Amino acid sequence: MSDICKNWTQWLSQTRFAHMSEVQIQQTFNWLFALRDIVISKANIKNGDKIIDIGCGSGLLAFGIIEKFSDNVEIIFSDKFEDCLEECKKLLEKCATPNKASFLQSDCLDIKLPDFSVDKALTRSVLVHILDKQKAINEIYRILKKGGTYSAFEPIIKSNTRYHELTSPEQITDWQAFKEAEDDFMTDINDPLTNFDAQSIAQNLDNAGFSDGDIDVQDTPSTYVAQKDSIIKWFESAPSPDRPTSKERFLKYFDEKKVNNYIKEVQEALGGKTITVSSKTIFIRATK
Numbered sequence: 001m002s003d004i005c006k007n008w009t010q011w012l013s014q015t016r017f018a019h020m021s022e023v024q025i026q027q028t029f030n031w032l033f034a035l036r037d038i039v040i041s042k043a044n045i046k047n048g049d050k051i052i053d054i055g056c057g058s059g060l061l062a063f064g065i066i067e068k069f070s071d072n073v074e075i076i077f078s079d080k081f082e083d084c085l086e087e088c089k090k091l092l093e094k095c096a097t098p099n100k101a102s103f104l105q106s107d108c109l110d111i112k113l114p115d116f117s118v119d120k121a122l123t124r125s126v127l128v129h130i131l132d133k134q135k136a137i138n139e140i141y142r143i144l145k146k147g148g149t150y151s152a153f154e155p156i157i158k159s160n161t162r163y164h165e166l167t168s169p170e171q172i173t174d175w176q177a178f179k180e181a182e183d184d185f186m187t188d189i190n191d192p193l194t195n196f197d198a199q200s201i202a203q204n205l206d207n208a209g210f211s212d213g214d215i216d217v218q219d220t221p222s223t224y225v226a227q228k229d230s231i232i233k234w235f236e237s238a239p240s241p242d243r244p245t246s247k248e249r250f251l252k253y254f255d256e257k258k259v260n261n262y263i264k265e266v267q268e269a270l271g272g273k274t275i276t277v278s279s280k281t282i283f284i285r286a287t288k
């Protein structure tokens with residue numbers, strides 16, 4: 001477990017940016033800050049609120065709240081993994097803004113807080129890593145006070161543009177077989193990254209007891225020139241510390257020689273070309 005724990009901090013600070021140019025990294029930060037502000041604004045935070053950032057990682061949401069509300073609110077940094085909380089503690093020491101912050105090491109499937117204990121619960125890209133999303137949402141419902149709000153952002157990975165949509169059978173040997181493999185692993189119900197969509201989350205909210213679950217679906221196309229070396233990194237970068245890379249996923253269906261050839265052909269087909277990829281995301285807002 002401690003390996004995964006260590007890797008989450010690494011993933012958040014390095015791995016997730018490994019395939020990106022400086023410009024793309026800057027664009028990603030701008031995007032993260034913009035969606036952070038939406039999650040915070042949808043939480044409708046008031047002075048005096050007790051707020052938990054569940055799966056806080058390096059504290060994107062929690063520090064955003066401190067920046068906006070200073071010590072007018074109480075904020076709990078919560079994560080399953082100690083290294084994330086240690087990272088946030090270090091950052092908090094450098095933070096000049098007065099705050100009422102505390103730390104809670106806790107699995108979101110078993111949050112170490114009593115029922116009805118917080119006014120607001122926030123998550124950003126946490127449910128996507130949890131296999132049993134219903135259980136996590138039940139826990140969030142349990143710890144919220146009556147009238148409390150859950151606000152979140154999640155990427156819907158299964159709706160992302162797939163490699164086969166960017167290439168054609170003339171460019172790729174066994175294109176159809178690679179398409180089928182990709183469609184299979186991108187809809188795997190035993191993989192937390194792909195076992196959900198906007199409808200299933202709406203159902204989870206309803207089942208947990210939220211009466212007014214609202215899901216705002218956004219489809220964000222992004223157009224850029226695909227660089228050959230970035231394409232290799234698409235295949236070799238892990239979507240999270242404990243999950244396989246795209247290359248490893250293809251290796252479950254084909255031998256290494258075939259997968260390496262596939263990656264080479266995708267590189268040839270897309271390298272230097274302008275491509276448009278789409279990623280679907282959701283903002284969740286619900287009241288207990």
Ligand SMILES: C[S@@+](CC[C@H](N)C(=O)[O-])C[C@H]1O[C@@H](n2cnc3c(N)ncnc32)[C@H](O)[C@@H]1O
Pocket residue numbers: 008012054055056057058059060061078079080081084106107108109123124125126129130
């Ligand atoms: C993609 S990161 C998001 C971090 C942060 N919320 C942000 O917006 O940058 C996912 C976070 O979920 C945490 N996490 C993963 N599984 C968890 C679990 N079962 N319970 C609580 N946190 C978990 C990880 O440690 C990591 O910090």
